[in-house]
Amino acid sequence: MHADFGIGISQRAALGLIGAALLLALASMPQPALAQANFDRPGGDYSRSAIASGDPADCAIVCERDRRCRSWSFAYPTAPEAGALCWLKNSVPPRVESGCCVSGVRGAGVLEPRNSAMESAIDRYGGDYKNFDLKRGEDDEACKKACADDNNCRAWTYARPGYVGRDARCFLKKDIKPPRRKPGFISGVVR
Numbered sequence: 001m002h003a004d005f006g007i008g009i010s011q012r013a014a015l016g017l018i019g020a021a022l023l024l025a026l027a028s029m030p031q032p033a034l035a036q037a038n039f040d041r042p043g044g045d046y047s048r049s050a051i052a053s054g055d056p057a058d059c060a061i062v063c064e065r066d067r068r069c070r071s072w073s074f075a076y077p078t079a080p081e082a083g084a085l086c087w088l089k090n091s092v093p094p095r096v097e098s099g100c101c102v103s104g105v106r107g108a109g110v111l112e113p114r115n116s117a118m119e120s121a122i123d124r125y126g127g128d129y130k131n132f133d134l135k136r137g138e139d140d141e142a143c144k145k146a147c148a149d150d151n152n153c154r155a156w157t158y159a160r161p162g163y164v165g166r167d168a169r170c171f172l173k174k175d176i177k178p179p180r181r182k183p184g185f186i187s188g189v190v191r
Helices: 008-026 056-064 139-147
Strands: 035-039 045-051 070-074 084-087 096-105 119-123 128-133 155-159 169-173 180-189
Touching: 045 056, 045 119, 056 070, 056 084, 056 096, 119 155, 139 169, 139 180
Parallel strands: none
Antiparallel strands: 035 096, 045 084, 070 084, 070 096, 119 180, 128 169, 155 169, 155 180
């Protein structure tokens, strides 16, 4: 038995096409911009302030509390005396990839990258058996490689310049300690 709801085959086909067109339109709509580490938004600045905590989430909060703010960029400190800076913007400039910064739009919060090899804004405090300053230009990849090349190393933590000293610092760990959120640090487990 077949139920007929008064809709012919051509009408069903038309409704199917309309439904497909709506799904396609929804899929192609711009997605909300999330704040992301390793991106800057150059331009549109109207205010700059120091962020004593060194936490990009605090810059996002400053933007939320200022009605003029449409987007923001947080610049990591380059040395302890330089401190972290928060740039508020009255527009939403396009993102540009840059390890200097975290940026976002008002209302987006902060999205820290996570994968099995790298834990952004994470410190694995304790278990250190060796730590050293990295040369200018070396980053978390150099710290991760130092750990991978050392059979005694099970985990590592990289501190950006300005968070524990003038230069970036690498901590090699004999034990895998629990992760703790800490801005300016990147960690990982090797073995």
